[in-house]
Every structure is written in C-alpha cells, then in structure tokens.
Amino acid sequence: MAIRNILKIGNPILRQKSEEVPLNEIRSKEIKDLVKDMFDSMKAANGIGLAAPQIGVLKQVVIVGYEPTNRYPNVKFDREYDGIKYRVFINPKIEYLTQETMGFWEGCLSVPGMRGYVERPKRIRITFYDMEEEFHDEIIEGFEAIVVQHECDHLDGILYVDRLKDTKLFGFDEEFEKAKQYPPIKV
C-alpha cells in the first residue's frame, strides 16, 4: 500500500494532457500498482474520485467510488447519492447526450478546502477499458456522471475551477458553511 502525495493546483503537471494507456499495458504490473496507489491515496484523503495526473502520472486512468461519507455534509443526498460503486476507467472517452445540466458544489483533492458551483451535462455516454482489458460502452447519469466528468477533465488538464458558472460561487468550504450560504443545487 502506498499513499501518494496529491498534487495541488498550481503544479504544472495538473495542466498537462495525459496519454492513453497502450492496450497491451492495461494488465501490466505498472498499471495494477498505479490503480492500487490511486485507491489508497483517494481513500486516505476521503475522496470520491481521483485521476492519475493528481498523483503525478500522466496516464489516462481514473477511479471513482465512495461509501456514504460526510464529505458533503451540506447536501441533502437522495438515495442515489448514498454511494458510488468503486470503478476504474482506463482511456475513457465521453460524449454528452443532453444539453440539460445538473449543478453541484464540487470539490477537488487538488484544490483542498474549497468548493465551487459547476453545472455539467446530466447524461453522458462513456467508453473505456477496465483492468481486465474489457471494453465498456455505457450511459451514466446523475451524480456519478458529474463525478466521472470531473475526473476525466483532469486527463485534459482541466480543473473544475475552469468551469465555474460564477466566481462568486467559489470559496472556502469553511466560510460557506459558517455563513450558511450554499445556494441550492440544481438537480
């Protein structure tokens, strides 16, 4: 087990594009170790998603998943937000299936302590490989679609702060919390 250091905004690696994992390397020890380190690092930081560049590896590997936690204490979760299955997405490609958006107060382990309001398409099609080199083509919607889009953005060097609707809706979690100023989310 290795908990790796998570890079923070300002580190130029977070602004670079990640490379595809060659198919014949998906089942390699290198990728297995990378994914294991990513899960260890994400869980240690109490995150719900992590992309390889966040631990300094410019490869197209993303993980998501969480059990119900207190990470979003201000948000009243519907049942569907009670958790997300732990999953690995290798070489993910996203296609937007709707113009309809869903808004959420996003956070990022690379922008610690802060939150910002972002709206993203509600429903996406995603193709990717899993760790067994199986190809998947799926439709994902709702909160999981938001998390997956956030993580896949990291592979293009994009952070959620680049997608803020309004910079006034961005700040330290602690301050919003104190002021009780979280505007309602759009679902």
Ligand code: ZN
């Ligand atoms: Zn992030």
